[in-house]
Amino acid sequence: MKKTKVAGFTLIELMITVAIIAILGAVAYPSYLKSVVRGKRAAAQSFMATVANKQEAAILNARTYFSIPSGAASEWTAVSVALPTEVQANYTVTVVASGSPSYTVTAVPTGKQAVNDTRCGTLTLTHTGVKGKTGTAPAVSDCW
Numbered sequence: 481m482k483k484t485k486v487a488g489f490t491l492i493e494l495m496i497t498v499a500i501i502a503i504l505g506a507v508a509y510p511s512y513l514k515s516v517v518r519g520k521r522a523a524a525q526s527f528m529a530t531v532a533n534k535q536e537a538a539i540l541n542a543r544t545y546f547s548i549p550s551g552a553a554s555e556w557t558a559v560s561v562a563l564p565t566e567v568q569a570n571y572t573v574t575v576v577a578s579g580s581p582s583y584t585v586t587a588v589p590t591g592k593q594a595v596n597d598t599r600c601g602t603l604t605l606t607h608t609g610v611k612g613k614t615g616t617a618p619a620v621s622d623c624w
Contacts, residue, residue: 513596516596517593517596517597520566520570520571520593520597521593521597521600521603521623523564523566523567523570524567524570524571524573524587524603525587525603525624527563527564527567527573527587528573528585528587528603528605529605530561531561531573531575531585531605532585532605532607532609534546534559534560534561535575535577535583535585535607538559539581544577544581545575545577545581545582545583545607546559546575546577547575547576547577547583548573548574548575549574549575549576550574551572551573551574553568567587569591570589570590570591570592570593571587571588571589571590571593572587572588572590573585573586573587573588574586574588581607582606582607582608583606583607584604584605584606584607585604585605585606586602586603586604587602587603587604588602589601589602597615598615598616599615599616599617599622599623600613600614600615600617600622600623601613601614601615601616602614602615603623603624611623611624
């Protein structure tokens, strides 16, 4: 009798392939999450810089800084600043202006961003350009 060779995969070959894909996924997924968190944080930082620029224009034009105490979208519209949807979905951004000409822009992460970004946590930017964070990162430069 002549044996015919059957083309195809054995169960062992298939299981090895699945194991390799699982290992690659286990390595790639956390890296992907970190990248997404950094991207959302960068969007918030960019918006904070935009707010700082608007504040400097406000002090030149009106001799006072504006405040956005609750971070509501309607408050941003009132001062002619468009709150990006990506920032609004992941951060609550507030501005506190004090009696002396100074302000602090604060971005507090919300939802999944708060859970996934414990390293940097709440971001702050002052009128002097001093940047801050409340997370577990050893240095502010790790977050900014």
